[in-house]
Amino acid sequence: MSTAVIDDIRLLVKRALSGDQQAMLQIVERYKQRVFGLCFRMLGQREEAEDMSQEAFIRVLNNLTRWDPNRAFEPWLMTIAANRCRTQLSRRRVSPS
Numbered sequence: 001m002s003t004a005v006i007d008d009i010r011l012l013v014k015r016a017l018s019g020d021q022q023a024m025l026q027i028v029e030r031y032k033q034r035v036f037g038l039c040f041r042m043l044g045q046r047e048e049a050e051d052m053s054q055e056a057f058i059r060v061l062n063n064l065t066r067w068d069p070n071r072a073f074e075p076w077l078m079t080i081a082a083n084r085c086r087t088q089l090s091r092r093r094v095s096p097s
Contacts (some may be wrong), residue, residue, distance in 0.1 A: 001044065009073045010073075012027050013027070013073070015062055017065065027060075027061070028061075034074070035057070035078070036049055038081050038082060039052045042086060052088055056077070056080050069088065
């Protein structure tokens, strides 16, 4: 990943942390397809994938202060999304629909 992209995401996160909703929307727009793709591959159901994608972004935006700007943003985001999917998969096993 280029330095410009890394600096761009750092700036977006900084703006989002200061309450800039446009920056938050830009983060979601930038990564929504990748997050949804991961969730869909893990869950195999479109509705659940959409729900878990939304939950992942809510978690990310609520926990931006925990992201270490010295590390890559996308793996952090994708880990959160994968964890949301794993939680959903475990719910399925407990109470199948």
